[in-house]
Amino acid sequence: MSLSELIGFLVLTGAAAYAQTLTGFAFGLITMGGVGLTGLLSLPDAAVIVSMLTLVNATQMLLKGWRDVAWYQFGLVMAASIPMLFVGYWLLEWLAGSHVDLLRLLLGLVIVVSSLQLARKPEPLPERSGNGSFLFFGGIAGVMGGMFSTAGPPLVYHFYRQPMPLVKVRETLVTVFALNAVFRISLVAVSGDLPSSSTMSALVAIPAVMSATYTARRWPPPFSPVTMRRIVFLLLLLSGISLGAPAVIHLLGAPR
Template sequence: MSLVELIGFLALTGIAAYIQTLTGFAFGLITMGGVGLTGLLSLPDAAMLVSVLTFVNAVQMLHKGWRDVAWREFRVVMLTSIPMLFVGYWLLEWLAGTRADVLRLILGFVIIVSSLQLARKPDPLPTRSGDVSFMAFGSIAGLMGGMFSTAGPPLVYHFYRQPMPQVTIRETLVTIFALNAVFRNGLVFFSGNLPSASTLTGLFAVPVVMAATHAARRWPPPLSPAAMRWIVLGLLFLSGVSLGMPAVLHLLTTR
């Protein structure tokens, strides 16, 4: 990355971490959407950096909250999430090498669907869902996490429907994201697809993410949580459309 690209990436991840801390979601979606729109990095390289930064953000949040994790639900989700993460990573590598427009279209679609799904306030369930449903949502999250490091939306929707304390839901989700990030980065390392030294300068975003997480807790914006949520979801929807439409037009004109 050039100096200008690095500054842009640091600014993007700082904004994403700030919003993630306030809303509990969207770090990966915002970062990957911004990268897709600006072309700061290739999508596979950006996904690797997002995994590292997700882990940093998660560790910082779990420093005091790990005792609230719902370990049973965590284990059930990971049972399907990890295998599907491998599938998602393989799809990313295949599409990045041969079908870049299809990859951008899929990312745009994922962001649009995620923003619409997260806009719905989940109806609380009277009783806990069965293990099969946790496994199903875990598999979808693993596939999205393997492709774009964006495992959050399906799990956020499913967990927030459960009759569980919000602190338990939040800490369980963060723990799932952290372990997914560990496995995904392990895949990158063992497959030999490590980014170039220039791209790895994006890891300077680690202190930026930590600072933005602290800033969001200490200096939240003068907006209600509902208003902040709708602003973020609106921006995500527009970024998904902006990503997907050019890819669709290019695919149609090249046929």
């Protein structure tokens, strides 16, 4: 990565970490969307870097927040998420080899759907959902985490509807993302697909992620959570459309 590309990546990951610290998710979506638009990294390499940086952000958040994790629901989610993570990773490898435009389209769709979900606050349920629902959404999250290191959207939708304190929801989500990141990084290492040393230089973004996380915790923005959600929604929607539209055009055979 050139110096200008590296600076751009630092800004991107810092903004993503800031948003995740305030909302409980969005780090992977913002980072993968930005990488997909700019072409700073290949999507498989970007997913590895996102997993590593997600782990940094989550560890920093959980140093104080681990006591608020809903451990029972966390266990249900992980029981389904981990096996399906392998499925998602296999899909990524297959699509990245010969269906790059389809891969970009899928990522764009994931980002757009996630942004639309973020635009509306889920109505809370009168009582906690059954165990099967946590297994179901955990499985979907595993596939998305395996493909793009973006396990957040299905879990965010499900958890924010539960009659649980928001702090418990946020810390549980972050813990799920952290453990998913550990398994995904391990899978990449065992498969021998770790990025090259030049690509791994992107890990200099770790201080930017840590600084943004600390800043969001210490000095939250002077506007409401609803406004923050709307800002993240707009950014995700625009990036998802910009990422998916060229892929659709190319898949349909029209000139770029």
